[in-house]
Amino acid sequence: MEVLIKIAQVILALSFLILVHELGHFLFARLFKIRVDKFYLFFNPWFSLVKFKPKNSHTEYGIGWLPFGGYCKISGMIDESLDKNQLKEDPKPWEFRSKPAWQRFFVMVGGVLFNMILAVVLYGLILFTWGEEYIKTGDASYGIQCSPLAREIGFRNGDRVLAFDQRIVTDDPVHMLHVDLIRTRPAVVTVLRGADTVRFNFDQGFIREMLNSQGLFTLRYPFVVQSVPDTSINIASGLVPGDRIVSVNDISTPAIQDVQEILAQNRKGTVYASVQREQNILQIPLLVNDQGMIMVGVTNPVEFIPVTVKEYSFLGAFPAGIRKACQTGANYIRELGLIFTPRTQAYKSVGSFIAIGSIFPGSWNWEIFWNITAWLSIMLAILNLLPIPALDGGHTILIIYEMITRRKPSDKFLEYSQIAGMILLIGLMFLAFGNDLYRLFT
Incomplete structure (x- = not known):
């Protein structure tokens, strides 16, 4: 269907x-x-x-x-x-x-x-x-989770992207970072890494792999328990809604992705989690099933990453429509330029009705x-x-x-x-x- x-x-x-x-x-x-x-x-x-x-x-x-x-x-x-x-x-x-x-x-x-x-x-x-709904990079306070390709390019988990060359990107929708990086092909990328501002050179030789990649980044957010089902293997663990896992096996886990990575390494085993409950830190052993999960519900990420919603009046929508059409056209012209740049091998991404259907x-x-x-x-x-x-x-x-x-x-x-x-x-x-x-x- x-x-x-x-x-x-x-x-x-x-x-x-x-x-x-x-x-x-x-x-x-x-x-x-x-x-x-x-x-x-x-x-x-x-x-x-x-x-x-x-x-x-x-x-x-x-x-x-x-x-x-x-x-x-x-x-x-x-x-x-x-x-x-x-x-x-x-x-x-x-x-x-x-x-x-x-x-x-x-x-x-x-x-x-x-x-x-x-x-x-x-x-x-x-x-x-x-209207418009998007997440500003400045509001993604826990930073980005990097794919292996993104790490090879120079990004690190937790980075907050600040600029491509001299263009500030802190107010750009996060889901556009991957595409913007391909379109603008900056010489230098600037990120906030912890408390430090870090700059690294962007190797345009990665563009070919980026074009074939499903995505470079996802958003990081903390592991906060929303519910512990009666069928959970950890029903007797003592976890309660609102608990936040801050480390596992003495390894800091500021984001849910960090927790998931450690759980995947301990399938069918037991891990020891440091859990923040209000002002207290508790040590709780947790069972891990054969799929690398502890079988608890987690809080929706929108609780930690605010979504910007912009509404338009009927008269205000059409000037915004003109701006969006012009911006979309300019972006497409940049993408078209990649196809005629042989070293990017972007011509291999050219598609027909099948690609449009996807x-x-x-x-x-x-x-x-x-x-x-x-x-x-x-x-x-x-x-x-x-x-x-x-x-x-x-x-x-x-x-x-x-x-x-x-x-x-x-x-x-x-x-x-x-x-x-x-x-x-x-x-x-x-x-x-x-x-x-x-x-x-x-």
Whole structure:
């Protein structure tokens, strides 16, 4: 069922985004009185599920059967269909190729513009409806718990991250630290380690491993007993709710992760815990089961790590949505730059629909769904601006060239560049699917 829910979310999100993208092209084309031959949701090789043409309209509307996007076929334009029949005739007044360059420019960027507007609207509605919840690094007073990779990079358990180069990160959401480290690629990382401020050099050679890592950090918080169930092996130990384990076997355990590590080393054994109860320290022997647990309930970490909640009014949500969309776009451009930096081997993280599907949760959550959809809308806009002939960015670059030089590229050149761009895109698709399949089977 989880797989079906993921598939449904991918199809719904991408269909909605591509429909909005193509609608941008369509509306600008109609604004400049350019005919649109077809406007389709989903692709329709060989046949369509639904198609119709309104009376006195030149546009055929329809729904295809292949749920991987959609398209807007503009009259007199060389696109991925490579339809040459119209191009053999003299340009008609209603065709794309007969319009001035500035009008063609807006038709081509219309899809990208609509995707960016959609992202702003979605982020605004998300912030108005659910607000923002996050944990500031400054509020994570027990510091971070490091993965083996994080320790290899130079972090230590209990560190509080202060800065990447000169950029202060104490007010950043903790869950973004891993991603920010990859995006910013700082030369120096500054942390608070105990009472000391420590700086260490960040080796960018770790970026490849970081891209494949599930996460570098979790948050540390103390082991405080919430309950001792009747079925617990330690029901007779004397532990009571509110007890805090501060050391085990004479080893200091300021965080629950420290306790868990020692328990894992003493499966089916007995450990001796120092427990703080109000102002007193008690010594209590505890049994450990074969799974490395003492079978007690622990206090929710939010009791020790405050969650920042920021709510927005309807009018205040949309300026915040603009800021979030711009920040998300800037971050994605940085991530895209990693793909074109061979030594990071970030190109190995390029994914297809399978990778997109893995982003969505296995259960339906509208807040998460719309957040991912807004992010995908920005991603779609930026990718379409890449100067590849088969993409909007490639067409736009040629139009800008024409506007500057007053020389329009020939139809033959446009046709060949379109073919070259399609070959490149197909190659990228094979890379993306290949990466996904490799990750699935390794």
